Amino acid sequence: MPGTVQSIERAAAILQVVAASGGTLGVTDIAEAVGLAKTTAHSLLRTLLHVGFVEQDRATGHYAVGAGLLRLGSHLDVNELRARSSNWADALAARSGHAVRLVTPAGDDEVVVVHHVFRPDDSAQVLDVGSTLPARSTALGRVLLAHSLGRRTPRAAAGTAAAELAEIRARGWAVERGEQHPGRGCIAAPVRASGGLVVAALGINGPVTSLFDGRGAPRPLLVGMVTDAAAGVSRELGAGGG
């Protein structure tokens, strides 16, 4: 392709690999993935580190997407996010029969509700857009914690079992079973923007007895609805795949 800058192309390829890996690759793997000599990849990674587009775990040497890049991605306006997610959120509430919330990060330990669709039973409910929820004790918050790799590890994440967050990342959804309010539960999934960055969490809130079966497992049908809706919003935001 004429007129392109090779080093930017290479840096972009590296960022794509780093973002897709979820912070599991070192310089050797990254160089191999993009087909560059290790020294070339290393010098590009050092530049990306310098501008804050990647971060490096001191213990493992693995690279992850950096806060600077996340800030670019999170420039997605919350009101825009609500507008773009609205059809999916409405359909999720209508199909699941439960209230729907979309949250984005708000500081280290909290998430903020940016969209709320009522439970479709016409009972009295109050719109809680703008209110904050604790990150650790809610499924919506845990989804965001699980995908906060690369950023300075939030205090909340530090207190949550790394294994649990890894599991949320691997399976693509999180649950809450009475931790925040007794008898109340939530099933939530990540919403990704273009480039695959997780920018929000989408979930349904309802009685534990409705969301989980007798053995305490979330009902697969509801999990499917939540992950489908989150994938739908992600596609709307330009995330690839799915």
Add this chain to the structure above:
Amino acid sequence: MADRYVLAVDQGTTSTRSLVFDRGGRMVAVRQREHRQYFPKPGWVEHDPMEIWANTQRTAAQVLADLPGGGEVVALGIANQRETTVVWDRATGRPVTRALVWQDTRTADLVAELAARPDAALVAERSGMAIAGYFSGPRLRWILDHVPRARERAERGELLFGTMETWLIWNLTGGPDGGVHVTDVTNASRTLLMDVRSCRWDPDLLAFFDIPAAMLPEIRPSVGVLGLATALSPALPIAGALGDQQAALFGQACFAPGEAKCTYGTGSFLLQNTGTELVRTRSGSISTVAYQLAGEPVHYALEGSVAVAGALVQWLRDGLGMISSAAEVETLARTVADNGGCYVVPAFSGLLAPHWRGEARGLVAGLTSYVTKGHLARAVLEATGWQTRDVVQAMAADSGLSLPALRVDGGMTTNNLLMQFVADALDTPVVRPMVGETVSLGAAYAAGLAVGVWSDVEALRRNWHRAAQWTPSPVRSLALTAEYPRWERAVELSIAWGAP
């Protein structure tokens, strides 16, 4: 029993959409196709009826193919852009000219001339609406006057007139080969040619506008079988048709007097059901037909159309470049606590309801060096709220009906700041339904009701679920009532500014 579905065609200004709804009123499939906008001269807006017909066939076939197995689509309902006018050759099915779209203003001189006639009062008295280029009758007259041989051919019965639902129904039911030439009563009521009480074409109005009766479609109820759409596979009964804003009223389940909906799109369209008695208007809202179930009396509505709502936000984005997406107006508006004394009157091409002042021009009032773009953004959103209050006050004066709650739909309903402002400005709860596709849902409801998918309107009412509610704050409502005269003054100034 297999699932029963209803197909809705929403023939809109920019696109044609085919949607399928289940018995719960939930959308299960949708296909959409945009059509070309023709602007041959300033103020002229045209669509190609053949393109729209092709898009209707294509999206309907696609959406029927999308459906999961096991279900059965049992009826078709149509909602259409209102007042857009088509005239075509009965024998060939070819339009004699492109459709004159509701936004088209070429009839302004004709309308002024007609309005100046001594017998012009007949129009408002008989049709329920004052003469305006907004309606389809003057467009039909323009075509008869300007397309070569159109009038003589129309008088010989060779040409047919219709609004978009009429054009589509005629084609769906066979076109030149036995197509059914009908219109629904809501669309007929927007021609200025129909007696709004008897719901028949009025010979005096036809004489006034010089329209040959031979070219007019038969007026039919909105809910009831109109014909068999043999152009679709499988063939479906066309069992409902409504103008788009009336369809939204139906889709919002506003079946009782006083119940009202407002659609916030490019403009805003507020309709309030007034029951089976026609309300004579004095305060700037218009009386229109809401819907009619076959064998039942006509239900009427008051309508308040506002030309510029979301279009003002688009202007902030495209004209001023202050925001990069429409939704960001809320972010910008929330950077400040109030409007800073600033008011924006978006009279870009005059003011519609309740002022009806075509000469008014937009203005920004109250500028001081204190005002920032945040205040402007707030004033832009508040303009839509204030205009809603203007319309609601006019309707209350005309109908005497109180407004229990305002049901809202359209793109701007994701704007929480605006929706809360509307609730506070009206001192009335504002509620948003779970299904935002109220226009196509209304068309589906009309058709499904006619063929028994739903037993009665109460069954439709049970499908309506609240997705969000904005409750007025008594303190804010009082404050806004005190502030309202400032807005009214800004409106007066915008009218004065545009005066010759």
